[in-house]
Amino acid sequence: MNSILSRMGRVYRVLRRTFGVRVVPLFVAVLFAWVRTVVGIAMALDNVFFPRLRKTRANRPIVLVGNPRTGTTFLQRFLADEGFGSGMELFLMLYPSLLLQKLLRPILPLLEKVSPAKFHSTDAHQTSLSSVETDDVGVLFRYLDGFFLYGFFLSFDDEDLLPGFDPRVRDTSARDAAWLEALWRRSLVLHRADRNIAKLFSLAVRLPQFLARFPEAQILYMARDPLSVIPSSMSLVIGVLDKAFGFWTLPDLVRKRWLDRMYKAWILLLQKFHEDWTSGAIDKSRVFLVRYDRMMMDFEGLMDEMCRFLGHELTPKLRATVAARGEKQRQYESEHRYDLEKFGLTEEQVRRDCAFFYQTFLPPLELPAPARGKA
Numbered sequence: 001m002n003s004i005l006s007r008m009g010r011v012y013r014v015l016r017r018t019f020g021v022r023v024v025p026l027f028v029a030v031l032f033a034w035v036r037t038v039v040g041i042a043m044a045l046d047n048v049f050f051p052r053l054r055k056t057r058a059n060r061p062i063v064l065v066g067n068p069r070t071g072t073t074f075l076q077r078f079l080a081d082e083g084f085g086s087g088m089e090l091f092l093m094l095y096p097s098l099l100l101q102k103l104l105r106p107i108l109p110l111l112e113k114v115s116p117a118k119f120h121s122t123d124a125h126q127t128s129l130s131s132v133e134t135d136d137v138g139v140l141f142r143y144l145d146g147f148f149l150y151g152f153f154l155s156f157d158d159e160d161l162l163p164g165f166d167p168r169v170r171d172t173s174a175r176d177a178a179w180l181e182a183l184w185r186r187s188l189v190l191h192r193a194d195r196n197i198a199k200l201f202s203l204a205v206r207l208p209q210f211l212a213r214f215p216e217a218q219i220l221y222m223a224r225d226p227l228s229v230i231p232s233s234m235s236l237v238i239g240v241l242d243k244a245f246g247f248w249t250l251p252d253l254v255r256k257r258w259l260d261r262m263y264k265a266w267i268l269l270l271q272k273f274h275e276d277w278t279s280g281a282i283d284k285s286r287v288f289l290v291r292y293d294r295m296m297m298d299f300e301g302l303m304d305e306m307c308r309f310l311g312h313e314l315t316p317k318l319r320a321t322v323a324a325r326g327e328k329q330r331q332y333e334s335e336h337r338y339d340l341e342k343f344g345l346t347e348e349q350v351r352r353d354c355a356f357f358y359q360t361f362l363p364p365l366e367l368p369a370p371a372r373g374k375a
Contacts, residue, residue, distance in 0.1 A: 002170075007144050008032075010161075011153045018156045018254060019245040032144065035095075042097030043182070050098050050189055058184030059216050061085075061196040062310060065203045066222030067269050069232040071292045075220065076199045077132050082321060084312055085195030087132035088187045094129070094141055096183050098190060134199040138183050139176050146176075147202050147265070151237050155261045156254070162265055166205060166272070173209035176202075205272035208281045217286070218310055221273070223361040224292035226354040227347060230266050231338035237262065259344045270357045278360065291365065298367050299326035 008029055015021040046053055062085055064072045080087035091111075095104055104111065112129050140148045147165055154161045163169045184196040203210050203219075211217060241247040247255070276282045288309040294302050303322045307314040314322075340346060351358070 004144050007149065007154075010157055011144070011149070014153050014156045017158075018250070021245070036142070039095065039097055039100065042100040043186075046098045046186065053098070053185060053189050056185045056188050058181050058188055058196055059214060060194075061184060061198050061214060061217050062220065063203065063210075063217055064197075064199040064220045064222060065207065065273070066201060066290075067204065067224070067229050067233065067266060068201055068236065069229050070222035070224040071290070071295055072134070072199050072201065072222050075222070075290065075295070076134075076197055078325070080132050080197045082318055084310065085197040086187050086191035086193035087197045087199070088135060088138070088183060089130050090133045090137060091129040092187060092190070093133070093135070093138035093183065096138070096186060098186050101190070132197075134201065135180060135183070136200055136202050139179065139202075142179050143172075143175070145172065147269075150265065151262060152241065155258055155265070160261060162261060162268065165265075166268065167209065171206065171209065173206050173213070177210065177213045201269065204269040207273065208276055211283060211286060219287040220290050220306070221287050222290050222292065223357075225362060226266075226270065226357060227340075227350050228292075228338075230263065230350060231340055231343055231345070233266055234259070234262060234343045235338055256344060263343070263345065267353055270354060274356050274360055289361065291362065293365050294367070296329045296332065297365075299329050301368055 012025045012029070015025045062079065064076050066072055076087050079085065091105075091108060092101065095101055108129060136146055136148055139146045150161065150165050167173060180198070180200075184198070187196060188194065200210075207219065211219070238247050250258075273282075277284070277287075288306055290302065290306070300319075300322055303326075304314060306312075307318075340350070
């Protein structure tokens, strides 16, 4: 687990034993090594062709943290669109060199056809190479590591490798922060922005380390009912795996083992953040809690408080945009319905295992009178 070659070998073993795929992983491994080398050389040249890069600092990121399916994608893209800062498109994380981006941008439509984003279900999560995405993908592309690697591949290994992604066992915070800073600096130069809008669900298990590394960072922690989050996350990952490899055709025992491990992974993300929050390891003045239910029912009030927290002016134009979006949020009804039994879960089990989270972050929501009236 401590080297790229080791992780690559485990991925190959999973693909061969679990999905019967042999040749494609070898091709991908060669491509990964080639792209990584080219990116490294091109990033070194960035300092020559983009002198502004040497003076750019990415020390004030706004970072959305929380389990997948908690509204992080919507809020990240909204904040980026409304000028709070710049988010990173998937294309920038795959080819992070500014020089390389200029050379490859004309063939972006062609690259879309071979992009890993094409395996995502557009109903559950719309994405493409040109979409602002989670910065965790940047770590995956660089180091072949992180929770994405575990969820999509290593969770199928014979050995349960989840402890290797718990910072109390193996902490890659310093390595990942250095790489993210390099990406963020380039994003600021490219977008001519002064702040990054990042999304890192992996920070839920190592936020104290991140805050120590970026003392001016501000965190938006997203909290949503685990009864919605966990099955939705399961469905999202399974949708990709089924489209790529045929997840539902796997033997029952393999599927059950994967479901059990992923359930524990989702719980770990909640538990570790809760542990750091309640123990005082996290400076709460640097974290703004964003409840999904409030974001849907009182977007105006939530954004008013968030702007004060971030020190961002709520201009008349932005206020009007927020009001229009808030009205749309209140009318929204998700078409997705998830059967817990399909994922080997029960409501009683989820409520029991996540009782700590409900108590601390999801007490009964009290909305202001105007929001209640609109609801």
